[in-house]
Amino acid sequence: MTAQVITITSGKGGVGKTTAVANLANALAIDGKKVVCIDGDIGLRNLDVVMGLENRIVYDIVDVIEGRCKLKQAMIRDKHYPNMHLIPAAQTRDKNAVSPSDMVRICKELRGDSDFIIIDSPAGIERGFRNAIAPADRVLVVTNPEVSAVRDADRVVGILEAEEKENTALILNRLNPTLVKNNDMLSAEDVLDLLGIQLIGVVPEDESVLIGSNRGAPVVTDAKSRAGQAFRNIAKRIQGQDIPFMDLDQQNGLWGAIQRLTGRK
Amino acid sequence: MGFFSRKRSASSAKERLQLVLVHDRTDLTPSQLKSLKNDLLKAISKYIEIDPDAVQIEIEHEGREQRLVADIPLRNATRGK
Numbered sequence: 001m002t003a004q005v006i007t008i009t010s011g012k013g014g015v016g017k018t019t020a021v022a023n024l025a026n027a028l029a030i031d032g033k034k035v036v037c038i039d040g041d042i043g044l045r046n047l048d049v050v051m052g053l054e055n056r057i058v059y060d061i062v063d064v065i066e067g068r069c070k071l072k073q074a075m076i077r078d079k080h081y082p083n084m085h086l087i088p089a090a091q092t093r094d095k096n097a098v099s100p101s102d103m104v105r106i107c108k109e110l111r112g113d114s115d116f117i118i119i120d121s122p123a124g125i126e127r128g129f130r131n132a133i134a135p136a137d138r139v140l141v142v143t144n145p146e147v148s149a150v151r152d153a154d155r156v157v158g159i160l161e162a163e164e165k166e167n168t169a170l171i172l173n174r175l176n177p178t179l180v181k182n183n184d185m186l187s188a189e190d191v192l193d194l195l196g197i198q199l200i201g202v203v204p205e206d207e208s209v210l211i212g213s214n215r216g217a218p219v220v221t222d223a224k225s226r227a228g229q230a231f232r233n234i235a236k237r238i239q240g241q242d243i244p245f246m247d248l249d250q251q252n253g254l255w256g257a258i259q260r261l262t263g264r265k
Numbered sequence: 266m267g268f269f270s271r272k273r274s275a276s277s278a279k280e281r282l283q284l285v286l287v288h289d290r291t292d293l294t295p296s297q298l299k300s301l302k303n304d305l306l307k308a309i310s311k312y313i314e315i316d317p318d319a320v321q322i323e324i325e326h327e328g329r330e331q332r333l334v335a336d337i338p339l340r341n342a343t344r345g346k
Contacts, residue, residue, distance in 0.1 A: 147278050154286050161329065183275045190279050194286060196328035 003036070003114040005107050006238065007136035008171075011152030013123030015144045016173040019209060020231070021120040022050045022218040027235030029081035030220070033115040036075065038106070039089035040132040041122040042098055048088045052079060052216020062090035062097045064106065071109055080221075095127045100134035107135035116238070125159060133165065140200060142171045145186040150194055157197055169200035171234065176205045177248040201234035203227050204248050287324045290331060298324070305335065314340040 008021050018041075025037045038061065039047035048054045059074040064087070071087075078084040087106075090097060103119075110117050121132030133139055139160055143153035153170070160168050172188055179185035186194075188202050206227035212219035219228040220235075229246065236243045288294060293301070302322045309315055321336040 147282055150282055151285060151289065154289060157329070158290060180275070183273060186275050186278050186282075190275065194279065194282050196326070196330075 001034075001112060001115065003034075003107075003111045003117045004238075005111070005117045005119065005135045005137045007040075007119040007121055007132045007139045008142060009121035009129060009132060009139060009156055010123065010142040010149070011125060011156040012143070012149045015142050015149050016171075016203070016209075017123075017142050018046050018050050018120055019213065019218070020140070020142050020171055020173065020203075021047060021118050023220045023228070023231035024235050024238065025051075025084055025116075025118050026081070026218045027220045027232045028116050028118075028238070029078065029084035030232075031235065031239065033083065033239070034113070035081075035084045035116045035118065036087065036110050036114050037085070038087045038103075038117065038119045040098075040103075040119050040128055042089045042093055042095045042128060043091065044122065045089040045091045047120050048076075048086060049216065050213050051086055051218065053086050053088075054216075057088050060088045060090040061106070062093050065098060065102045071106065095122070095131065098128075098131050100131050103131045104135045125155060129156075133160065133163065136165060138167045138169070139165050140169055140171055141197070142173050143191065143195075144174045145172060145176075145180070145188075145191055150186065150191055154195055157195060169198045170195060171201050171203065172199065173203045174205045175202050175248065181249070199245075200237050201230055202245065202248065203230040203234075204246075287326065287331065290326075291324060293324075306337075309337060314342065316340055 008017050010017050021037055025035045028035045037047060039045055042062065048057060053076050056076045059069040061074060063069045064071050064074045074087050075085040076088065078086070107117055119132045119136065122128035141153050141156055143149045157168060170192070172191055175188065176185055180187045188199065192199055204226050206219070206225055208222055208225040209219045209227050212222065219225045220231045222228045233243045233246065305322065306315065306317060306320060316338050319338045323334055324331055325334050
């Protein structure tokens with residue numbers, strides 16, 4: 001077993017990195033894969049609370065690096081999926097407590113005993129980001145169809161190119177199909193044309209994502225959620241399956257069914 | 266903003282991003298690009314006669330590759346001049 005290390009990053013903050021990590025990790029765990037998530041945002045720890053594991057933290061990644069505990073002791077087992085673990089960030093330290101080589105070393109130790117290691121990168125392009133991409137076999141860049149997020153994503157893609165990271169792909173998060181249809185939001189095609197990288201998934205804007213975070217139960221576990229479906233599809237593509245992209249125009253629920261029946265769609 | 270100009274906000278986002286990404290990627294400001302064009306024309310004019318008004322020099326992109334594309338029409342040399 002040699003794990004693939006996947007880093008989720010974005011440049012801009014608030015585009016949905018942590019949500020993407022929690023959802024992809026859950027989806028991979030549901031598919032029976034052994035998954036370890038690492039929160040790379042030292043000082044601004046968040047992945048624990050999105051995954052609903054905040055009450056189980058004893059040790060964090062800086063404790064591992066500084067030798068206060070063994071790696072295994074900092075790995076928190078998920079409540080629902082025993083094949084998924086989280087290594088939390090330190091909350092009271094800053095990003096300089098971790099170096100790129102620390103991350104490479106930790107991932108090397110984890111690789112033999114898992115299928116996927118998913119790293120949640122902090123926003124920005126500084127030390128924390130450098131730490132997060134250092135061990136990555138693959139980097140997924142999250143962006144929103146919005147000018148500032150796309151611009152920052154382009155910067156990050158440029159740095160990844162310079163670092164000779166191959167296989168970089170884009171997750172376009174929070175796309176609103178109605179706004180796109182009305183030509184008031186950049187479409188997936190627009191964003192791909194601008195950034196010139198491969199697409200691995202488009203996640204529609206969906207209030208169930210917030211509800212999932214509120215509960216500490218990522219939205220992939222909700223079979224009815226469109227965003228959940230989009231994340232499940234990305235997880236399959238990560239595993240090398242060829243899954244067609246969702247038709248985001250499709251209307252859901254009763255109203256959608258009526259529209260389809262009456263040919264109004 | 267009027268009702269009609271609102272309709273095209275996605276196109277305006279794309280056009281604005283296209284410009285800003287060219288400058289971000291090349292680390293070249295619009296004014297530097299302008300001086301680059303002027304210097305280029307000056308250098309070429311030393312050797313051959315060109316029509317400065319017909320010159321087009323742009324940064325074009327295809328995927329993540331960028332190139333400086335120059336279309337510089339030459340004037341025919343007049344004999345005996």
